[in-house]
Amino acid sequence: MADEKPSDPSPDPKSISATDPLTVPLLDGGVRERLTARFGAEIAAWLDGLPKVLEALAMRWRVELGSLIPRGSMSVVIRCGLPDGRSSVLKVSPDRVRLAAEAAALDRWTTAHTPSVLEVDESVGALLMEAIEPGIPLVESLVYPDTETAANLLLALHASGVPDPSYLPLARRVANLFNSGTNPYKRHPELLDLIPRELYERGRQLATRLAVRVPPTALLHGDLTPTNILDGGVQRGLVAIDPAPCLGDDLAFDAIDLVLWQADDGDMIASRAKLLAPAIGVDTGHLVEWCTAFAAMTALELAESPNAPPNRVQTYLTLAAQAPGDA
Template sequence: MTVDDSIRRKFTVRFGPAVGEWLDALPALVESLCARWNLTVEHAIAVGGTSRVFRCRREDGSRAFLKLTPDREVATTELTALRAWRRSPHMVDVLVADVDAGALLLPAIAPGTMIEDEPELIPFEVLRSLREDVDLPAGLPHLSDRVRFMAELTVRRAPELESLTGKGIELTEGGVQGLVHGDLHGRNVLRGPHGLVAIDPRPTIGDLTFDLVDWALAPGVATREELERRITRITAGLSYVDGERLLAWCSAVAVIIAATLRPGAQRDFLVELAQR
């Protein structure tokens, strides 16, 4: 098992240079967990810069995903949220965990197709369930902490956008407060055997409107008219959503999304939106 340079770069941006030691020790950690949990690694999954994920076969022949992060808090908060959403049919379950090792074992979802290629789809059943089928947990950070961190990460990724970061803190206290997924977009919603299923939360407590930004600013949205059309659809489908608050959140988060995009019409629109 090797860790290529692109993965090292992503993890270094997210966690700093010290993460190199964790990446070097990762093969031994995977081997140890596979022995404990009776797993056989099939292959690694290409993901973001927070976790490494391996598709595994369990002793009974079923498949599962071994998710590993160098940050114990990331594993702990995700486990807390998954347990809080255990009543929801639209959130992935957790099979077993070792937060000291930064490890979660999650069941495979079939067919597991991401909905990122369906930009017109807004997963209302997921959004409703994550608000309603939840036991609000204690011990999670506040949304304001995540907004600050995302602003810091944006500066690391795109220093030229630093002057546009820092917005949104004032929005975290208002709106409908609850358990926020924190990273709910088309790559983190999969087609399951009985409907759509969300994965990979970055959970906090705060304004639930935050989880709607990626659906308002879906891939391809590059004009104010298209954004307003999406917001109108969302407010029609979710009675608790205030359109003006969602627009304000879109303006606050636009620069964070822009920092992850290549030059183009949507990135230009998001930078313009962030300047308002």
């Protein structure tokens, strides 16, 4: 379910002047490649016009533009400095609707487990938020969180989120994920031999059946992958970024990636679910069902990656095979 890529350390933004147009960071080939893969060739015009947008935002919000954070296929992300010396992160996306929903959700969560929103401009799809320190994503640190730490994050998001009716219901979020999740098949048709489309569709059917039962009475993060979970230090614990907010009172959905990530075998998945489920107040079997539904998609994403561990791909395929054919 991961949409984003890990970030790299950035230089000190204090050394850059926000009023100098030459300080607008160069949109390198990596940025263009990632966004083109997501939005298509038509994104070129948006990218070409982005430097002027960034310059205007920097002057209006009085931020010093630093270097690009090379993460994500949905947006351009830049580390910035504030006048008071604090660090911040500027995110600009051509998908203005999604970014507006993300900003609204972050602004309404009243927990230290999400970053504070500093500025928003929906007209250009821009969001300025506090930088999390040390801010290393789980996918980069490769440190698997203990059960209590993971549960604290999930429970804080569940308890403090505001379920605005404008957000998509969970069933729509699930449908969108499974629709976009087929893109690896288009880029690498040979993956059909490893992850048959029939297996993928069985996961979709199971996920749909689970989602339609969920009442829209709570806010879910919607994209709680190891890439979108940062180390917030001793005081804050784990911090969630980049939500794709949706409505559904089923915390098991947001726990899927934490259970599946780096799992070397089925016993590890079962053990994690057995520990995490009661800690967040859900049934263990129900959490395993959600993981089963997304196992084929997870296998497909991993198999597309260079140097993917074959044993982990096989672990997800074995779990995916447990999805009923008539779900």
